[in-house]
């Protein structure tokens with residue numbers, strides 16, 4: 001069997017919040033117990049939301065938690081040509097097309113641009129959209145949830161927006177393929193786009209990979225933690241050691257004997273010795 005390669009892929013639109021720590025810890029631990037590699041990828045393509053300054057802060061915060069990633073961090077904004085190349089290849093193969101619909105037009109209308117056959121240089125500010133194949137797989141096996149099924153909602157998927165922001169789905173799939181990721185471990189907020197992303201794997205002639213979706217950290221029953229809704233920075237809520245233990249507890253791991261007096265590295269080492277995937281809970285969970 002090939003070596004396990006996992007990744008943690010934060011977006012530098014703010015500091016790490018508790019949900020990001022859970023994703024970092026989950027992806028890190030699962031890679032380690034599989035004797036695998038764990039890569040760090042900075043998903044900073046949305047230049048309206050991401051800031052270089054946060055990339056620097058996130059790298060420093062991850063270090064404070066004692067996470068050690070394999071190789072140098074992969075910064076997506078330094079590789080935009082890679083995503084453009086893939087998107088254009090999909091156009092050449094008839095799997096994607098240019099679109100000049102505005103967002104407001106699409107609210108009440110369906111895009112008909114596939115029939116228009118727009119050319120890249122025929123007009124400025126064209127979006128690039130992927131054609132969801134009529135026949136596609138709409139289920140997958142999740143290591144925590146078991147078999148999951150999500151119908152792919154649209155007929156097409158934006159790869160590059162009119163404002164030139166490269167879409168999360170395109171960049172994430174291209175990088176997961178190019179970096180040889182064998183399993184994606186991420187928050188359950190992304191579980192429903194898995195089948196959409198699988199359509200891209202197929203279109204790019206890549207093998208499907210495996211998935212493990214972690215429970216979603218909720219501030220209360222209705223409120224998901226995220227940078228968009230201004231969740232507090234996790235290192236404003238406690239020391240790295242305290243928050244690591246809290247995150248381990250959130251993943252329902254054995255925290256017996258772990259103390260916030262210990263260094264994060266010691267806590268991580270001890271926790272990894274007894275980390276069990278089968279203890280990870282399903283769905284949403286309010287932070288204790």
Ligand SMILES: [Zn+2]
Nearest residue numbers: 099101111113
């Ligand atoms: Zn269109």
